[in-house]
Amino acid sequence: MDSRVSQMRFAGWMGLVVNLALAAAKLSAGLLGHSQAVVADAVHSLSDTVTDIALILGVRYWSAPADERHPHGHRRFETLVTVFIGLMVAAAAVGIGWEAVTSFGRPSHPPSIIALAAALLSIGVKEALYRWTAKMGRKTGSSALVANAWHHRTDALSSVPVAIAVSIAMIDHRLAVVDQIGAIVVAIFVLHAAIRIIRPALDELVDAGAPRAHRKELERLALEVAGVRAAHALRTRYIGSELAVDVHIEVDAELSVADGFAIASEVKHDLLKRGPDVADVVVQIEPHEDRE
16 A cells, blocks of 8 residues: 555544544533533534545545556546535535524523533644644645545534534523524535535536646647647546646657657656646647648
């Protein structure tokens, strides 16, 4: 198992262990501290383990080498896991918002300090886990890991109105409505995070190309190779977080097949080495025509 896969699985296991521990701590504190909000937050933490498990199991598939049925590799499995995590984040946002709207005016018992401590602990731990997981995601180039990091942050965000509500309810039980208002605001931010996760993954599933700036850079690199007279019909698509590139180059019509192949090989080498996140390159040779 290579280093990248090991790091991603380690991040998944770390998230799973932390979420299970936090769910147990918040559930106990919510029951002992008479806080329905903290109990609900514990259930949210428990739901986060679903995406951790999806990450741990999924990395085995998308890290597998290319085979006859999947000649471009299995990185689309990572894209599917990313979409799944994004949908889970969106579901969490809807759940937080729905609970806030439907709980307006609901009577509740004054919470105790242990409930507040659990909410504050959740904010600190999940924010730290978000930062660490996001760093690991950038290091490994894994969109699924970055998406899971955002899922950790949604748990931290969902604990903010819980902490505020518990604090205010401890001071004045009549002002507990602040909990619902804060939860609705947090739900909007969480839904925005879900959209940021899902949109690029859906673009990949429908074979959207690289940004214009990346395409221009790839074309520039191809034209820098000695012997390339023109480059056109450059196409790109994402496979996981990396690009597959097709490009047509024009060379002098009088060149031998061997010389033309050597130029094409150099173009491929340069794009793989210097291009933005390039995983595979197909170069087609065409004879250059004097258009003057």
